Amino acid sequence: MKCYDCDTEARTDTSAIGVCDRCGLLTCQDHSHVVPAGVLVPNGLGRTLSPLPARRVVCHTCRAAETAR
């Protein structure tokens, strides 16, 4: 499987390691950001944030958009 960003840059020496959680495109190690993600777990009648972080993969483009101010 090829990384979308590498494909647009005509790079062929990489392989995808994940799928961007936001845009759904395949990303390689170079174009991925693995970031902590909060998870809501059942707690009584409601839900609370898990004490342990999960993780998610986002591509360069989506990470830049998420962190832009």
Ligand SMILES: [Zn+2]
């Ligand atoms: Zn790539």
Ligand SMILES: [Zn+2]
């Ligand atoms: Zn993305």
